[in-house]
Amino acid sequence: MKNVLTIYFAALKVLIVSSLVCITLLIFLNVVLRYGFNSGLFFSEEISRLAFVWLVFAGAQLMLHENGHIGVDMLTSRVSPMVAKYMLVITQLLMLYVTWLFLLGSWKQTLINLHVGAPSTGVSMALFYGAGLVFSVLSASLIATQLIDNLRKPAGSYRPQRSDEEAHVLSSTETGVLK
Template sequence: MKKWIDRYCRFLAMIMALLLAIMVVLVFGNVVLRYGLNSGITISEELSRWLFVWLTFMGAVVALHEKAHMSMGEVASALPPSIQRIVRIVVLLLMLWVTWLIFSGSLSQTQINLENYAPVTGLSQGWFYGVGIFFAVSTGVILLTDLWEAIRNMNAPLPPPHSNSHAE
């Protein structure tokens, strides 16, 4: 499963680079057209905002997988190893609960906004709110995998603080 998640996150990183390039072209092109030719790209602002939101959530998925998110590693490492393992499992369960909240809220918002359309692009607002569904499903799989590993390896030695298994 870890290999699939690694590949998925590499794919997301490529998509993020593509979204960033599109945003740069849209925003830079719009600035040049506004100041140089007194015109502009009408969809630039709206589409750039949507791409930025998707890029941010994709980056959060990759950061979670790479363990690059904020944590309380110093606090946990001060605890005895047996307590550290329990705390790790409790933290993963809490993260899964929050992921469920994001999923259910995003699903509701996406369903509510499917028939609402953006003023400039005319795209369904469901695409905007759907990013939360994408995020919750992606992070849910990662968190469930991490939880399974944490439970399965209850007796294994703990990794040193700030280890990044993806970078090794």
């Protein structure tokens, strides 16, 4: 199972890099064609927008997996490990609920726009809203897995991964207060 997840998140990284390269090349080529040759690519804005939407959702999925999102531990660092664990469980349950709401909204928008084509390419607009569907389903499964792992571990065993630089910054500060 770990190999499948490793391959999946490596594929996400490839998708993110590919999207960035695609956006950069399309916009650069369009600018050169417009100013240099008084023409342009009619589809570059739509394809760039589509690549950006998928890039954002893939990046959000990757950061959710790597715990790279912004976290504020001002309160949880001052409570007992058991209370901190329950706070994390509540947070993960709220994340699951919001992901469910996002899934419902994305589903409705995908169905509404299934037969609506983009103005210049004619690509179904459901492809834009489908990114939210994919993100919601995969994120919900990831959050649920993290929730189950959190419930199985004893209180106080959760430690987010930190780089050496972050550890240095943390060691030079008091809990919640900068020196």
